[in-house]
Amino acid sequence: MITPLEDFLNLDIGTSWTKAFLVSAGQESSVKTTLKLPTSAEDLSFSTNLLIGKIVSKSKTPKIILTSTYNEAADLTKIFKASFVDKETVRNELFDWFSLQNFENPLILDGGASNYLRNFRVSDIGAYLSFPISETDLENIIGNKSLRLETIPEDRNQLEIEEAILRSSFSIVPELHNPAKFNTLIITGGILSWSTETTRSALLLLDLMAAGKVVQVYRDDAAFLSSYGALIAQKKNFKSQDLKTLKNMGCLVSLGGSGKVSLDYGLSEIQEVTISENEIALIPATSSQKVELSIQGSEKIKFRVSGGEWGIILDGRIKPLALEFGQEKSRQAVLSWQQALGKVQLLEI
Amino acid sequence: MICPLVTRVSKEVGFELERKFPGPCKTVAKEGDKVEPESVVAHCEVSAGERLVKIAHDLGASAKDVRKYLLRKIGDRIYRGEIIARKKLLLGLGKKEIRSPADGVITEIDINGDLLVKFLPTPIRLVAGAGGTVAKVGGDSIFIKTAGVKIKGYAGAGRIREGIIKNIGGPQEFITPQKITADCSGKILFGGSLLERAAIEKALTLGVHGIVVGGINHRDFLSLGVGSDIGITVLVTEGFGNTPIGKDIYEALKKLENQFGFVSGEAKNLLIPAELKSLQAAASSTFWRELKVNDVVRVFRQHTEDIIGTVQSLGDKEEILNSGLPAEIATVKFLSGKVVTVASANLEIVET
Numbered sequence: 001m002i003t004p005l006e007d008f009l010n011l012d013i014g015t016s017w018t019k020a021f022l023v024s025a026g027q028e029s030s031v032k033t034t035l036k037l038p039t040s041a042e043d044l045s046f047s048t049n050l051l052i053g054k055i056v057s058k059s060k061t062p063k064i065i066l067t068s069t070y071n072e073a074a075d076l077t078k079i080f081k082a083s084f085v086d087k088e089t090v091r092n093e094l095f096d097w098f099s100l101q102n103f104e105n106p107l108i109l110d111g112g113a114s115n116y117l118r119n120f121r122v123s124d125i126g127a128y129l130s131f132p133i134s135e136t137d138l139e140n141i142i143g144n145k146s147l148r149l150e151t152i153p154e155d156r157n158q159l160e161i162e163e164a165i166l167r168s169s170f171s172i173v174p175e176l177h178n179p180a181k182f183n184t185l186i187i188t189g190g191i192l193s194w195s196t197e198t199t200r201s202a203l204l205l206l207d208l209m210a211a212g213k214v215v216q217v218y219r220d221d222a223a224f225l226s227s228y229g230a231l232i233a234q235k236k237n238f239k240s241q242d243l244k245t246l247k248n249m250g251c252l253v254s255l256g257g258s259g260k261v262s263l264d265y266g267l268s269e270i271q272e273v274t275i276s277e278n279e280i281a282l283i284p285a286t287s288s289q290k291v292e293l294s295i296q297g298s299e300k301i302k303f304r305v306s307g308g309e310w311g312i313i314l315d316g317r318i319k320p321l322a323l324e325f326g327q328e329k330s331r332q333a334v335l336s337w338q339q340a341l342g343k344v345q346l347l348e349i
Numbered sequence: 350m351i352c353p354l355v356t357r358v359s360k361e362v363g364f365e366l367e368r369k370f371p372g373p374c375k376t377v378a379k380e381g382d383k384v385e386p387e388s389v390v391a392h393c394e395v396s397a398g399e400r401l402v403k404i405a406h407d408l409g410a411s412a413k414d415v416r417k418y419l420l421r422k423i424g425d426r427i428y429r430g431e432i433i434a435r436k437k438l439l440l441g442l443g444k445k446e447i448r449s450p451a452d453g454v455i456t457e458i459d460i461n462g463d464l465l466v467k468f469l470p471t472p473i474r475l476v477a478g479a480g481g482t483v484a485k486v487g488g489d490s491i492f493i494k495t496a497g498v499k500i501k502g503y504a505g506a507g508r509i510r511e512g513i514i515k516n517i518g519g520p521q522e523f524i525t526p527q528k529i530t531a532d533c534s535g536k537i538l539f540g541g542s543l544l545e546r547a548a549i550e551k552a553l554t555l556g557v558h559g560i561v562v563g564g565i566n567h568r569d570f571l572s573l574g575v576g577s578d579i580g581i582t583v584l585v586t587e588g589f590g591n592t593p594i595g596k597d598i599y600e601a602l603k604k605l606e607n608q609f610g611f612v613s614g615e616a617k618n619l620l621i622p623a624e625l626k627s628l629q630a631a632a633s634s635t636f637w638r639e640l641k642v643n644d645v646v647r648v649f650r651q652h653t654e655d656i657i658g659t660v661q662s663l664g665d666k667e668e669i670l671n672s673g674l675p676a677e678i679a680t681v682k683f684l685s686g687k688v689v690t691v692a693s694a695n696l697e698i699v700e701t
Contacts, residue, residue: 038350038352040637042636050351050639136567139567139568140590144567144588144590144649147504148649148695151649152692153672154671154692155670156672159672159674194674195673195674
């Protein structure tokens with residue numbers, strides 16, 4: 001049993017940012033306060049202590065639950081009289097929770113700072129940019145980012161580079177290349193959680209999805225997911241509480257070229273949508289609208305999906321995308337796709 | 350918002366200077382001894398390696414006959430120019446002689462009739478390099494407690510090296526091979542906004558010990574070897590790309606030109622010992638602190654000398670940046686008078 005009005009302060013000490021969430025438990029549990037600070041990697045207690053100080057002053061003493069990618073964060077439990085939940089336990093708890101939510105083949109895509117520490121081919125990143133830049137300048141920007149992971153992109157070009165790095169990082173995720181398997185994608189961390197233009201994340205995912213791939217996307221827009229996993233590891237009752245951790249963004253369909261899609265809303269008529277090659281189309285549909293979607297082709301495959309903030313996005317671009325770093329044609333194509341997705345009117349869900 | 354705290358230029362600060370032994374050393378200073386920069390703290394021997402002398406081939410003899418032509422045996426000490434093998438030619442037509450290429454000891458005659466000569470180690474007197482007190486004598490180094498100026502860099506590559514500080518260009522200049530001249534040999538050079546790869550190659554050829562520069566291309570930095578040493582030490586003060594060396598660092602180094610310093614890529618710093626009347630309190634040991642109005646900050650920006658400024662105001666809540674991301678905002682005024690608004694998380698607090 002949860003003690004009425006018991007508070008839990010959940011801290012996720014990430015590679016670059018530490019996120020703190022005050023969760024109030026009771027009849028209507030909710031995340032009351034959200035704060036974040038760069039992770040003081042040389043002394044994890046500094047940023048942790050500041051966040052605790054800022055939140056605890058506004059509340060009665062909460063129970064503190066820590067999780068972190070840093071192993072040494074476990075030592076903070078003595079200083080802050082906190083519980084520590086390791087990342088593997090967090091992951092296991094989250095996947096248990098996903099099954100309770102009936103998420104089909106859930107897959108977490110984490111946009112956190114560790115993506116920037118991988119080895120890249122700079123030309124792979126440069127191919128996704130809509131502006132001209134030399135390979136050397138791009139390497140310098142990535143090199144600087146790798147030394148100051150907490151920095152925030154200030155302009156569009158910097159954001160595009162960070163998105164391109166995520167594309168390069170996620171491009172090795174096998175599930176995105178397997179059209180036979182429907183996945184529920186949970187996007188979290190970094191620009192995937194914090195960007196105010198969520199359709200840019202839709203484009204990022206569509207760019208990587210193989211022809212025929214269909215996914216339902218949920219967004220962790222407060223970067224709360226890891227903290228939530230740690231919370232439910234400690235307090236199982238929260239598994240059944242609606243903390244609005246994830247937002248249903250909608251369904252993404254990669255056709256890989258021109259095609260026809262049937263949408264059965266359970267009404268008297270089935271909607272048929274024809275997509276031309278290179279077209280990206282939006283079908284408005286809210287989160288509550290359950291749709292049986294089928295791609296018409298040699299083999300008719302049916303998917304049970306729903307709308308969401310984006311609705312249902314149909315992508316008629318040929319996959320894999322024929323993009324090449326340094327080519328004006330590629331830059332123009334990327335720009336036109338960004339503009340196409342930028343026109344999406346987000347739906348109230 | 351919290352930001353990393355960086356002490357870019359520490360004046361009149363105490364530090365321990367590590368003097369690594371170049372080879373087997375016998376220390377002549379002990380903990381607590383007072384030393385001057387030129388005081389000898391250890392007598393060391395630097396191994397000069399080995400060399401193969403091709404006796405059989407050069408005498409035109411078979412390998413098994415080599416021993417009978419040798420004038421010295423295994424274990425003998427030999428000297429440069431000394432005749433070590435002689436073969437008389439048939440019919441009294443003269444003789445063939447082989448001289449030692451260096452001072453050394455014959456250690457082996459191999460099956461090919463080649464002589465392995467181990468060169469005699471070169472004696473080196475290791476001096477303190479800075480005035481102060483011997484703080485610690487370790488197995489492979491000796492630490493001198495001294496004082497002076499410490500310049501902290503952003504990135505570095507190469508082991509600790511020493512030399513006279515020399516300016517090779519203004520903050521905005523590119524460090525091209527033309528800037529590296531013969532008189533740079535053995536010195537620590539500073540200046541410039543971008544260290545070109547060709548300049549690094551020329552500096553290596555000329556025996557330059559170190560270069561302190563504002564920026565370097567990331568690919569050239571990686572070619573210096575991460576965690577290894579290619580024979581030169583590079584300290585990057587601002588970041589990757591074309592970034593003028595900060596005015597604070599440049600002006601401090603201009604005042605220290607022609608003094609003796611130590612640059613370390615591993616420690617990312619340049620130490621210049623000096624005679625000081627008083628010591629400043631040691632730089633803060635904290636790495637981060639909360640950002641405040643009037644803080645001196647470093648804003649990483651390329652192609653401009655406007656990188657050090659003062660925080661004029663801080664936003665009280667997050668704003669949406671041009672990138673579409675929410676962030677706490679700071680307004681920063683540079684020495685040039687230019688004012689910019691930046692994400693607070695992108696700043697470094699400069700401790701002065």
